[in-house]
Each structure stands twice: as C-alpha cells, then as structure tokens.
Amino acid sequence: MGMEPVPVHRRLLNGWMAIVARFGFVQTLVILSIFYALLIGPVALVGVLARRDPLDKRTLRGSGTAWSKADSASADLDRAKQMT
Amino acid sequence: MNILGISCFYHDAAAALLRDGNLVAAAHEERFTRKRHDPDMPAQATEYCLREAGIDIDDLDYVVFYDKPFIKFERILTTYFATFPRSLPSFTKAIPIWLKEKLWVPSEVRKKLGYTGEVLFTEHHQSHAASAFYPSPFEEAAVLTCDGVGEWATTTQGIGRGSDLELIQEVRFPHSLGLLYSAFTYYLGFKVNSAEYKVMGAAPYGEPKYVKQIFDELVDLREDGSFKLNMRYFAYDYGLTMTNRRFENLFEHPRRKGESEMEQFHWDMAASVQVVTEEIVLAMVRDLHRRTGLNNLCMAGGVALNCVANGRIVREGPFENLWVQPAAGDAGGALGAALFTEHAVLGEPRKFQMKHAYWGPAHSDEAIRTELDARGAPYRSLPRDEMIAEVARRLADDQAVVGWFQGRMEWGPRSLGARSILADARNEENWKRVNLKIKFRESFRPFAPAALAEKAGEWFDIDRESPYMLLVCQVNEGKHIPAVTHVDGSARLQTVDRDSQPEFYDLLRAFDERTGCPVLINTSFNVRGEPIVCTPQDAYLCFMRTHMDVLVLGNQVLLKEEQPELVEDFDWRERYELD
Missing domain, CATH: 3.30.420.40 (ATPase, nucleotide binding domain)
Structure with a gap:
C-alpha cells in the first residue's frame, strides 16, 4: 500500500508548528531561568552565608550513626488525605 | 470495601x-x-x-x-x-x-x-514497607526498604506486627544505596532505572578490584549499617547526570558509551559495586536483627530486586526467613x-497472603482462537495433557525455543511461567541462540532457570523455595545446565510448585520425565526494550518477529514453519527503545 503525499498546506502548517514549539521551548527556558535566579538564588545565598547543610553533605566521615529517626506520617485517615 | x-x-x-x-x-x-x-x-x-x-x-x-x-x-x-x-x-x-x-x-x-x-x-517507604510486610506469611517481621529515593528517605528500617507497621529509622537523600547503584549503572553505560540488573549480571565476569577505593572515597559505611555518600563525586543531586568528572578521574576512565564494547575495567567495576552493595545491605540487615530480635525479614524497594544480595542474606543470616514481594520496585508501591x-x-485485620505472582489478565482458549482465526494463523488446539507432552517433546527432542503463554499475567518484573520464553537448559548453544536471535540483547547476559520445587535442592544449593526468581544460588556440582549457569557457577532460580502454576509445573515434570532434568531456561516473553507480552496478539507478534520455533497460547500450539509471513509496514525494532 503506497503512502499518500502530504498536501502543501499541511506541510506548511507542520513547519510552522515546529517553529512555534521551538520558540515556546526557548521562552519557557528563559522564564524558568529568571525564576530560578530570583526565587532560588536569594534563599540559596542566605543558606551559603549561614553555612547551612540541608543535604548533610559536609560530615562524611563520622563515628556516629547516619540513621535518622523515621519521620513518617501517622497512620490515620485525616493524615492520609493530605499530600504532606 | x-x-x-x-x-x-x-x-x-x-x-x-x-x-x-x-x-x-x-x-x-x-x-x-x-x-x-x-x-x-x-x-x-x-x-x-x-x-x-x-x-x-x-x-x-x-x-x-x-507517595506524598x-x-x-x-x-x-x-x-x-x-x-x-x-x-x-x-x-x-x-x-x-x-x-x-x-x-x-x-x-x-x-x-x-x-x-x-x-x-x-501514603509515604513512599510506607508503601514499600506495606507491600513487603502485609502480604508476607509472617505475623511479625522486621522490614527493610531500600531504593533510590522517596520523599526524603532512601532506606528505612521498620517492624510489622499484625495490622501495625512502624518505620523506626531512615537514611535520607542524597545518601542512597539505590542511587549509588544507579550511578555505577550510568557510569557503565547502561540506562538508569532500567538496566541495573545488567550490572548485577555483568558482575561475575569481573574481579571486585575497586571495593576498597569505593569504601575509601565514595561510601562511608558505619558500624550500624548506616552510610553516607561522598557527594563530591556524584551529580544526581544537582544535574542531569548521575556522576561527574571527579568520579571519572577517580577511576581514571571516562564513562562507557552505551552499546560499546565492555572492557575488563567495566566488568571489574560492576563486580566492585555489586560487592559494595551486598556489604551495605548485609550490614543493615545485621543491624536490623540486633534491634528487633525477630527471625523474619521482609524487604522491598528497588534494591530488594538485587537477587545476588538476597541470596547472601539467606545464606549468611542472621534472619531465618526472608520474604520479598515479586514487584519489589516502585510498581509494588501501588499494592x-x-x-x-x-x-x-483503617485498622482492618490482615487476611491476604500472597502465594503467587499471577495477578494480571488472562485470556480464555476461546478468545485466543478468535484472535488467531482473525489473523489466519494456523494452529492446533490440543487437549491439555497432549499439549504439555507435545511441548516437552519439542523442547527436549527438537531443541525448540518456545513462547509460553498461560493463564494470568505476572505481577512484577520477572516472567514466571505465564508469559515466558522457554528452552532446554542443558544445551549451552541455547544461551547464545536465545540472547542474540530471539531477545536481541547483549551476549553476556545470563538466563535464569525454572525448576520443579521439590527437585530444586538436588540441582541447586538452596534449602527453600524461590517462587519469584529473587534468590541467586550455586548450581550443584555435577549438574550440567550450562545455559543457565553463570560464569561463577550461580543461577537466579525460580522454583515452581503445582498450586501456583499447574501448566508450567506439569510441563517441567513432563520435561523431567523425558530427559531426567527438571530445569528449563525461563526468560521473559519479549524482545529487548519491549515490555513483557500481555495479550495473545502481543505474543503472536513477538513470536513472528523473532526466531522462536513454537508458540503455545493456552492449549493452542503454533509452529513457526506453518505461519504465513508477517507483513508490517514499519520496522518494529524502531518501536522499542534499547534498555
């Protein structure tokens, strides 16, 4: 079974959609980068100045335990309804 | 409810x-x-x-x-x-x-x-722990969950008693055994969250030369089984890759490109990370036993699919019993x-115990015949016992590779005799043949054996059942099944009992009666990159696209040489991304 040729107007539309998609991608990238700099940046800077280590990456070699008490949600229905 | x-x-x-x-x-x-x-x-x-x-x-x-x-x-x-x-x-x-x-x-x-x-x-590790404990045969058990990461936890220890399940302690992101294994999977050129089992399969080809270096530089394993990773060598916390340039410099090799030749260095790295993983898991298990004093252990999370580590837990203790749910990875979180x-x-009492892994869809003989008739595919419908005898004969005498489709589909990543490709494990040629001509996958990858449960102890160094193919053990000396024996003499065994899979059990028994060998190659019914087949249509297409000789759909037997040529207007290989 042979393939139907794609009409010219369809090819033009497909080309245009590809260009728009590329624009959309770049636009999203730019907006997200600005958000990253303006929202994440200042908080990160405060963390650096306060020498915070939220991921506990600095104390590698230690003699104590690396276990933490489990921070599990209690098993009741109200708690189960929450996404936190 | x-x-x-x-x-x-x-x-x-x-x-x-x-x-x-x-x-x-x-x-x-x-x-x-x-x-x-x-x-x-x-x-x-x-x-x-x-x-x-x-x-x-x-x-x-x-x-x-x-998860939350x-x-x-x-x-x-x-x-x-x-x-x-x-x-x-x-x-x-x-x-x-x-x-x-x-x-x-x-x-x-x-x-x-x-x-x-x-x-x-529910929380991610609560889900894992529940999937491990509640369907287990134990009223009381220690629970270990270990994967990449959930919310914050990457590993948890807990206790299950009756309907209660409590997580006691956890290791938190970015310190993660699952992500450590995935980082090495990435470094070795395999796909993360997909091909970790290939690293496990590659490990026996290498020497664990880098264990000390990994423990010295990358992992700080504490006495109580807890651990931390040296995040200077990893990129998964901030980037789109798992490891960074410092990691490559440490081992003096760039990351292997996918599909390129595996060199001795790569085998050795696989062996090393496998040993490191086993040592960490064993340390956590020993600690959990010390804390709980219990005899039963349930495990879940992606790391619980590491059947080599599971085999060591069984052999080296200290727990008497181990139960791992067949869908131990994230899919099992749904359960x-x-x-x-x-x-x-809700506080409801427990009543369900998982005794098999067949929880997916089934297709009746009538539905299968309707599908085959619509395709114009020649087949023979045989009475059940004749079908079993015919398939056993073809496996043993003709050395046929058989696509085997029976009953409800498996739950979990392994084919366990419902959607399987089967072949004679005594014939070494079958290893290469099934790998390269049927599965189209890497030649180094081993095949797993399925064995009659009551005869497994004669052929393998194992003292318990392994129905979900989640334990690795040694093949006993004098038993010649080269197609399922890895280079280190090990095998990822599935034991088959009659209650859970009567057709597969009877086939193994018929093969045993004919050959004196109660073991078959059992590999997933798919080609590389394809999900395991679900429907008769999936099975037929997979059969026709590969060099399988026989297809068995329920009681319907199809021979390749009798089938009309499959005409497709696309290349099916392009449909499946390599894993």
Whole structure:
C-alpha cells in the first residue's frame, strides 16, 4: 500500500508548528531561568552565608550513626488525605 | 470495601485493587501501553483491575497514591537551594512537569481515571514497607526498604506486627544505596532505572578490584549499617547526570558509551559495586536483627530486586526467613499504598497472603482462537495433557525455543511461567541462540532457570523455595545446565510448585520425565526494550518477529514453519527503545 503525499498546506502548517514549539521551548527556558535566579538564588545565598547543610553533605566521615529517626506520617485517615 | 492503589509519574506505573483486604488484580501500565517502564497515570491498568473485579470506578471507596507529592517537592526545592547555581538545568527540566502534573495528583486522578471520590496518600517507604510486610506469611517481621529515593528517605528500617507497621529509622537523600547503584549503572553505560540488573549480571565476569577505593572515597559505611555518600563525586543531586568528572578521574576512565564494547575495567567495576552493595545491605540487615530480635525479614524497594544480595542474606543470616514481594520496585508501591490504607489507616485485620505472582489478565482458549482465526494463523488446539507432552517433546527432542503463554499475567518484573520464553537448559548453544536471535540483547547476559520445587535442592544449593526468581544460588556440582549457569557457577532460580502454576509445573515434570532434568531456561516473553507480552496478539507478534520455533497460547500450539509471513509496514525494532 503506497503512502499518500502530504498536501502543501499541511506541510506548511507542520513547519510552522515546529517553529512555534521551538520558540515556546526557548521562552519557557528563559522564564524558568529568571525564576530560578530570583526565587532560588536569594534563599540559596542566605543558606551559603549561614553555612547551612540541608543535604548533610559536609560530615562524611563520622563515628556516629547516619540513621535518622523515621519521620513518617501517622497512620490515620485525616493524615492520609493530605499530600504532606 | 474496594481500595485501588496506584503508583506513577516516575517509572513503572502500576495499579492494584483490594476488595475487602484481598488482592483481586494488579498490573503494570507498561504491559498495556507497550511502552517500557511507562511512568504515566495507570489508566489501562486501572481499567483492567476494575474489569477483573467486575466493578465500576464509582464503586471504589478510595484511590491511594503511593507517595506524598508535597513532601517530595519540598525535598526537590531544598536540593535546588543547596546546589544553586549548578542545578539550573535540572530545575528547568523538572519544574514544568511538577507544575503541570505531579503537584495535582487528585485532579489528575479525576481527569485520567474518571474517579470522583477521595484520594489518599501514603509515604513512599510506607508503601514499600506495606507491600513487603502485609502480604508476607509472617505475623511479625522486621522490614527493610531500600531504593533510590522517596520523599526524603532512601532506606528505612521498620517492624510489622499484625495490622501495625512502624518505620523506626531512615537514611535520607542524597545518601542512597539505590542511587549509588544507579550511578555505577550510568557510569557503565547502561540506562538508569532500567538496566541495573545488567550490572548485577555483568558482575561475575569481573574481579571486585575497586571495593576498597569505593569504601575509601565514595561510601562511608558505619558500624550500624548506616552510610553516607561522598557527594563530591556524584551529580544526581544537582544535574542531569548521575556522576561527574571527579568520579571519572577517580577511576581514571571516562564513562562507557552505551552499546560499546565492555572492557575488563567495566566488568571489574560492576563486580566492585555489586560487592559494595551486598556489604551495605548485609550490614543493615545485621543491624536490623540486633534491634528487633525477630527471625523474619521482609524487604522491598528497588534494591530488594538485587537477587545476588538476597541470596547472601539467606545464606549468611542472621534472619531465618526472608520474604520479598515479586514487584519489589516502585510498581509494588501501588499494592503497598492500598494495603497500608486497609490495615494501618483503617485498622482492618490482615487476611491476604500472597502465594503467587499471577495477578494480571488472562485470556480464555476461546478468545485466543478468535484472535488467531482473525489473523489466519494456523494452529492446533490440543487437549491439555497432549499439549504439555507435545511441548516437552519439542523442547527436549527438537531443541525448540518456545513462547509460553498461560493463564494470568505476572505481577512484577520477572516472567514466571505465564508469559515466558522457554528452552532446554542443558544445551549451552541455547544461551547464545536465545540472547542474540530471539531477545536481541547483549551476549553476556545470563538466563535464569525454572525448576520443579521439590527437585530444586538436588540441582541447586538452596534449602527453600524461590517462587519469584529473587534468590541467586550455586548450581550443584555435577549438574550440567550450562545455559543457565553463570560464569561463577550461580543461577537466579525460580522454583515452581503445582498450586501456583499447574501448566508450567506439569510441563517441567513432563520435561523431567523425558530427559531426567527438571530445569528449563525461563526468560521473559519479549524482545529487548519491549515490555513483557500481555495479550495473545502481543505474543503472536513477538513470536513472528523473532526466531522462536513454537508458540503455545493456552492449549493452542503454533509452529513457526506453518505461519504465513508477517507483513508490517514499519520496522518494529524502531518501536522499542534499547534498555
């Protein structure tokens, strides 16, 4: 079974959609980068100045335990309804 | 009461349905969509579960999602704060998906499943722990969960007693045994969250030369089994890769390019990370035994699929009994979320014990014949016993490779005799033949044996059942089954009993009577990159696209030489991304 040729107007539309998609991608990238700099940046800077280590990456070699008490949600229905 | 558990949005989406505390159906979304590790909302798996139970979506009392999205999002934001500005590429890639989908689970459930009731949430490792403990045969057990990461926890220890399940302690992100293994998977050129088992399969070809270096530089293993990773060598907390340049410099080799030749260095690295993983798991298990004093251990999370480590837990103790649920990875979180809600949240007593892994869809002989007739595919419908005898004869005498499709589909990543490719394990040639001409996968990868449960002890160094192919043991001396014996003499064994898979059991018995060998090669019914077949149509297409000799669909036997040529207007190889 042979393939139907794609009409010219369809090819033009497909080309245009590809260009728009590329624009959309770049636009999203730019907006997200600005958000990253303006929202994440200042908080990160405060963390650096306060020498915070939220991921506990600095104390590698230690003699104590690396276990933490489990921070599990209690098993009741109200708690189960929450996404936190 | 009907409770549907779902897991999705990361990898291996799945759904599991409980009715009054008993499992009715469970399935991976990928089997229906034919997209390997499909992460999307499990709409088709849900539809199947409801169909199996004979209910509508409105008959569900709860839908339970297997983790807490807001806590996970908090962890991701915290990670971006801590790794600014290096995390920009990860931020721009991940945030749109979070804003579009992952933060709106209730509305996604409504939109994609058509469900209008209450959506509940369990924590990721609660789901894993519940999937491990509640279906186990134990009234009381210690529980170890270990995977890449959930919300914050990457590893947890807990205790299950009756309907109660409590997590005691945890190791938190970014310190993760699952991510350590995935980092090496990435470094060795394999696909993360997909091909970790290839690293495990590659390990026996190498020498664990780098264990000391890994413990000296990358991992700080403490006496109580807890551990930390030296994040200077990893990039997964901030980037789009798992390891960084410092990691490559440490081992003086660049990351292996996918599909390139494996060199001795790569085998040795695989062997090393496997040994490191086993040592950490054993240390955690010993610590858990010290804390709980219990004799039973249940495990879940992706690391629990490491059957070499599981084999060492069984051999080296200190727990007397180990139970690992067949879908121990994230898919199993769907089952765990439903079970946790049923027992821990709603306080219902336990009544379900998982005795087999066949929780997926089945197809009647009539439906199979209708499908084959519509295709014009020649077949013979045989009485059951004749079918068994015929297949055993072809496996033994003709050395046929057989596609075997029987009953309900497996739950979990392994084919266990419902959707399997079978061949004679005594013939070494079958190893290469099935790897290269049927599965189209890497030649180094071993095949697993399926054996009659009551004869497994004669052929393998094992003193218990292994129905879900989650234990590795040694092949006994003098037993010649080269097609399923790895280079170190080990095998990833499935024991088969008659109650859980009567057709497969009877086939093994018939093969044993004919040959004196109760063992067959049992590999998943798919080609590389393809999900395991689900329907007779999937099975027929896979049969026709490969060099399989015989296809058995229920009691229907099809021979390749009798089939008309399969005409397709596309190259099926391009449909499946290599794993």
